[in-house]
Amino acid sequence: MDSSSPPLPAPTDLTATWNFLENGIEHIMNRLEEGLSYKRYMDLYTGIYNYCTSSRMNPGFTSEPLAGPGANLSNNRGANLMGSDLYQNLQRYLERYLHTIRENSTHHMDENLLRYYTKHWEKYTTASSYVHHVFRYLNRHWVKREIDEGRKTVYDVYTLTLVSWRDYMFMHVERHVMAAVLKLIERQRNGESVETGLVKSVVESFVALGLDDADSTKSTLDVYKEHFQKPFVEASEVYYKAESEKFVSENSVTEYMKKAEARLREEENRVKLYLHQSTHKPLISTCETVLVKNHTDIMWDEFQNLLNLDKMDDLNRMYSLLSRITDGLEPLRTRFEEHVRKAGLNAIEKVADQVNDNMEPKIYVDALLEVHSKYNDMVTTAFRGEAGFVASLDKACREFVNRNKVCKASTSKSPELLARFCDSLLRKSSKNPEENDLEDVLNNIMTVFKYVEDKDVFQKFYSKMLAKRLVNGTSASEDAESSMISKLKEACGFEYTSKLQRMFTDMGLSKDLNDQFKERTSMEANEQVDFSVLVLGTASWPLQPSTTNFNIPEELERTFQRFKMFYQNKHSGRKLNWLFHLSKGELKANYCHLSKTGYTFQVSTYQMGILLQYNKDSSYTFDDLKQSTDLNTDVLIGALGTLVKAKVLELSDGTEVGDPTSRYELNTEFKSKKVRIQLNLPVKSEQKVEVEETHKTVEEDRKLLMQAAIVRIMKTRKTLKHTALVTEVIAQLSNRFKPKIPDIKKCIDVLLEKEYIERVEGQKDMFSYRA
Incomplete structure (x- = not known):
């Protein structure tokens, strides 16, 4: 600490004042570590103040007492400031x-x-x-005045x-x-x-x-950018260009990517550690160009190898590097899409024969899901869920889900098999998954469903199978059924599932109706028939009418007529159409010599009509049974074939089922390890016909949907060119199915013929709406 200070100079003596100040400034600049006393500081300040307010240029001025920093100097406003x-x-x-x-x-x-x-x-x-x-007084007055001027x-x-x-x-x-x-x-x-x-x-x-320079109160980064940042970035470019080219020539692409990643991370840290933040953008941009952009070709070429080997870490590293540069990822997205598409096609090709031979939908859906799951994980992990790779995955999946070896004959095969898989999951079975697992499987099904183009085909098959589950009482869980319908509703809207939900409503109404009927008949004696019926709305249920006549057995006639009267009294004006081909029942068989307790046969209504004839006699010809049941030949042959195969009936020697001369005798020696015997088995030929009919129904529905869309569009737009109309129809219907352009043209012709729309005279390919 300095202990002595020279005396203050005369206020009007510039030389003495400056010598006094220079001595103090010299001390501050060179020996500040020794300290500066408050008195010395005040003397320096006062010396400047006295000189700046001296009256040598203004003889009439009377000096005021010396003032320290912050003192009120209002009395000296007239002083001539000598700060220059x-x-x-x-x-x-x-x-x-x-x-x-x-x-x-x-x-x-x-x-x-x-x-x-x-x-x-x-x-x-x-x-x-x-x-x-020390010069604060000079700053506040002389300097301020000069700057203001x-x-x-x-x-x-x-x-x-x-x-x-x-x-x-x-x-x-x-x-x-x-x-x-x-x-x-x-x-x-x-x-x-x-x-x-x-x-x-x-x-x-x-x-x-x-x-x-224009405003001393402001600062810029001009000096830093020109003299530090520019040469630093240029030197970085030279350094990394030489290093990267040498490294690439001596190492693999994957090793180079690790090197580039590490170098970029180092430069990011360098900015944080000791550079100005403004350097971040030009430095990292330059490094990205040198380390990544200049080597994109070798990385793009390596991408397929990494995909083939499922190298997740290296794929993620490549994604991280190439995402830094413009258009660096586009070739990867294209190759990824092609790779996933091929993987999907190969997966289906491996299982195609099993699927086609056994109609095994689980194998097919599992193959689709396995490919999707694998590459969805890759998108999430390696490509960080980037929208472009998600879109590539979706495009690839849409391709191999709708166009693969199994779908070679028709793109409708995928939705059909998916609906069948749903049916196998939601139908009662010992193989059904647990409730929590089932929900996961249903979510997986919705993943595949998202990619299915012909969603109307799925809807048709699903509704038919749901109808069967409800009619036959084979649904594994009402909660699971509701969950699946909710998922479909969320994916495709209320209209898509409205009929499915109506089916459940009808089932509830039928239960109430049965309860009322049983209550009405419970008081009557000698009722030997346990009867229940489902009354279902024609508009909501995809059930076909019976293709044959049928004489109701006299054992059922009384109950049958009683229900008809009960229903007509309750709902006058409604007509009941009986679907005997979907009905079933159980018969107690007490005629078998080899069973003390007898057997219970679970049969279709047509089989019941045949077997109940044997209450009167033990042997009938084919024509006898045809006459008594009134079933057509094909249906009768199918029902008899099952009963003969199960050995409930025996066929006369040398004849075949359906031969007019054949005789069918009741097998009193029938024997089975089971007490309840299922005879109501589906016939494969019937299943095939049903599939064909379903596809035919889809085609008819599509024509109506396309016509409705065309009318709706034309009603809104009034006039429209052919190309624009086709485009709008495809856009409106693509969430249900992908309309084919020739089919749209046929529908336009139909509507022209029906005069819903007409051609505009003098304008080629222009249509107008006819109100």
Whole structure:
């Protein structure tokens, strides 16, 4: 701490005043570590104040007592401020001071130069802040007035010290300093441990020297960008270009990607550690160009190998690198889509024979799901769920789901098999999954359903199978059925599932109706028939009418007529259409000699009609049974064939089922390990016919849907060109099925014929709506 201070000079003596001030400034600039007493600080401040407010230019002025920093100086407003002389002397002092530092810097090189530069920079800026405070009175008055009057070369004292450093120190040594900085950073890139604080200090000085010449109160990054950032980024480009080319020539692509990833991470950290944030964009952009963009070809070429080998980490690394550059990912998305499509086609080809031979939908759906699951995980993990790869996966899946070996004959095969798989899951079976597992499987089904183009085909098959489950009481779980319908509703809207939901409503109404009927008949004696009926709305249920007549057995006639009367009394005007081909029942058989308790036969209504004839006689010819049941030949042959095969009936020697001369005798020696015997088995030929009929129904429905869409569009648009009309029809119906252009043209012709629309005269391919 300085203990003595020279006496204050006369206020009007410039030479004495400056000598006094220079002595103090010299102490601050060179020996600040020794400390500066408050008295010395106040003397310096007062010396400046006294000189600036001296009255040598204004003899009539009477000096007021000396004032310290912050004192009220309102009484001195008339004083002639003499700050220009002090300001110019300070400028010259700083120039001489910095010239000495600059001269001494020539004795240092590389890292030593950086230490010298940063040491003097820190010492200089600390001292400058003290000098700034000492000259505060000058700043508040003379400097402010000069700046207000537009003097561009006058700054507050601290800014003056920075301008001086820039002009007399920085501009002379910056090339040597930057060369040293670049060497230091290169050594660090080469793996050496370096003193990063030196670079950070240099950066801070370059940033601080960015002064706005037009407004000294503002700063810019011009000095930093021009003298640090530009050469640094250029040097980085040269360094990484040489390194990457050498590394690629000596290593594999996967190793290069690891190297590039590490280098980019290092540069990100370098900015955070000791560079200005503004350098981030130009530096990383340059590194991305050199390390990634210049080597895209080798990475694109390697992509297929990584896909083939399922190298998730390397795929993720490639994605991370190529996502940094414009259009870097587009070739990958295209190749990924093609790869997934081929994987899907190959998976289906392996199981196609099993699916076609056994109609096994589970094998087919599992094959689809396995491919989707694998590549969906890849998109999520390796490609981070990026929208472009999600779209590529969806396009590929849509292709192999709708166009594969199993679908060769028809694109409708996928929705049919998917509906069959749903049926196998929702139908009572010992193989049914647990409730929680079932929900997961149903979600997986919806994944495949999303890609199915012919959603109307799925709807038709699903509704037919649901109807069978409900009619036959074979649904495994009402909750599971409701869950699946909710999923379909969410995917395709209310209209898609409205009929399915109506089926469940009808089932509830039928239960109430049965309960009422049983309550009505419970009082009657000798009722030997346990009878229940489902009354279902024709519009909601996809059930075909019977193809044959049928004489109701007299054992059932009484109950049958009683229900008809009960229903007609309850709902007059409604007509009941009986679907005997969907009905079933159980018969108690007490005629078998080899069974003490008898058997229970589970039969179709037609089989029941045949077997009940044997209450009267034990042997009938084919024609006898045809006459008594009134079944047509094909249906009768099918029912008899099952009974003969099960050995409930025996066929006369030398004849075949359906032969008019054949005789069918009741087998009193019938024997079975089971007490309840299922005879109501589906006939494969019937199943095949049903599938064909379903597809035929889909085609008819599509024609109506296309016609309705055309009318709807034309009613809205009034006039429309052929091409635009076709495009709009496809857009409106694509969520249910993909309309074919020739089919749309046929529907347009039908509507022209029906006069819903007409051609516009004089305009080619233009249609108008006829109100």
